[in-house]
Amino acid sequence: MFNGDMEQKRTRAMKKVWDAIEDHGGQTLLSTGITGDDARIAKAVVESGIKLLEPNHPAVALARGHKGVTSMHDAEMIRHEISLQEMAKVTKGVRNTVGEEPFITVGVPGGFTEVIPVVLEEADFHLMSVSGADGLHTHKSNLHDLEELVKVSHKYGLTVDAYIGHPSDLHTFGLPAEMPEDVAHVARQMEDVGVDMIGLMTGMSYEGVAAGDIPNIVKERLHALVSTVKVPTLAEGGINTENVKAFRDTGVHIIVVGTALDDEVKRAAQQVAKQFIHIK
Amino acid sequence: MFNGDMEQKRTRAMKKVWDAIEDHGGQTLLSTGITGDDARIAKAVVESGIKLLEPNHPAVALARGHKGVTSMHDAEMIRHEISLQEMAKVTKGVRNTVGEEPFITVGVPGGFTEVIPVVLEEADFHLMSVSGADGLHTHKSNLHDLEELVKVSHKYGLTVDAYIGHPSDLHTFGLPAEMPEDVAHVARQMEDVGVDMIGLMTGMSYEGVAAGDIPNIVKERLHALVSTVKVPTLAEGGINTENVKAFRDTGVHIIVVGTALDDEVKRAAQQVAKQFIHIK
Helix, strand or coil: CCHHHHHHHHHHHHHHHHHHHHHCCCCEEEECCHHHHCHHHHHHHHHCCCCEECCEHHHHHHHCCHHHCCCHHHHHHHHHHCCHHHHHHHHHHHHHHHCCCCEEEEECCCCECCCCCCCCCHHHHHHHHHCCCCEEECECCCHHHHHHHHHHHHHCCCEEEEEEECCCCCCCCCEECCCHHHHHHHHHHHHHCCCCEEEEECCCCCCHHHCCCCCHHHHHHHHHHHHHCCCCEEEECCCCCCCHHHHHCCCCCEEEECHHHHHHHHHHHHHHHHHHHHCC | CCHHHHHHHHHHHHHHHHHHHHHCCCCEEEECCHHHHCHHHHHHHHHCCCCEECCEHHHHHHHCCHHHCCCHHHHHHHHHHCCHHHHHHHHHHHHHHHCCCCEEEEECCCCECCCCCCCCCHHHHHHHHHCCCCEEECECCCHHHHHHHHHHHHHCCCEEEEEEECCCCCCCCCEECCCHHHHHHHHHHHHHCCCCEEEEECCCCCCHHHCCCCCHHHHHHHHHHHHHCCCCEEEECCCCCCCHHHHHCCCCCEEEECHHHHHHHHHHHHHHHHHHHHCC
């Protein structure tokens, strides 16, 4: 009864993404971390040109000081304790302040490769969709699980962005694929099951401004992804202002930025605090 | 059965405040806005020397995009819709990440001059106390209400910081007192009912870096407050790096900084976002 409507909703969402890519000259940014979940900061970066936002449950765990975690690495260990209802509230709050135009894709418990059986009911997809999400940001590591997730997401008009990781990654953030040809193979499978955007994890997540150059093998894997699929492609993990140019050169459509921006925001807060303390 | 314990708890809390004042050479900062409620940022500023934090319900309304508010002025209109349970969660999260040392005073619905009858039960004071609050940050405008609030707060070991406003203020943030002698009179009454820290509202709240010089009458009112009471004094509203020196010169113990810091954090986020967008 609403399949056609939801296909329209998803088509509109993907148009936002393609428009953002075009508006920014062929490559755009997806902003996560504090810019994805703090409505004050989300609004600020949207005003300066960001068109794609990504609230997610580990970043919310960090933002809320859940269990006292103070790093994204630790936040990944307890992210499943953030409720889907909380993520729906976060999404609604961000949507409320940034308006309809920005594309918002949301990481929810159950949408990543979780360590306990987090159940995602149809009602959960419905809730995320009515809360203002355009899509779900996922990190499943198994094609069958991903296919199921895509099916229900699409039913409720949600796009799905999903990722490819490396078997030796510290965090399991995607379907494993080691060599460029493996990446191409997995990417094709993901596209076949209906994934709307496919990303490659660099393996450098949460290294922020400390993350170094982009290794050749990452460039080759990213190139394999970009040259294989028709859907928008993403690169995520440790991208900063120093190494972003190398990522751009691979032709990837969307650069995901989180920790590098969080780091700068924290540094700014610290600078102002010190300034106030020292004015006598 | 726990009155003595709770007096000890409150004494420890006030020691944190006096120690902060001494450590910073006679005057310290209380940091609110994003530094008070976002655990990531609270931790960052504590690491750079901030010792007093203030989460509050209007700032949380803004942070969460509640009803789509995008300014603190608008957030004040709907702040009572943020639940006390939410403020307890915020407090616990911040406490979790910053540890026991920083003094945390919390604005909760019912603790300000609310426009609907927000009921504060004893259980609410208990919850805030066990969630990690050292005190309650209040903006009552009536001495009798304040006295009641102080009594229950003290029972649960919570300090109370309360404020004096001007009758013509845009937001009602304290007991009204127009001339310096009125300020002295009201401050004495507040001290008599047991308020642990007394602040003066400048009437320039949320003007951020745009707030101008400090008018002479504000200096005189602040001087009246500082010279009348023995408890720590605060100045709040529109204090920025440009005008903070003038506030310091009044001898006030604690400078409250919120919007000026929020503005700089937002600016930093915007700068980084633009930088990423423009690197090709």
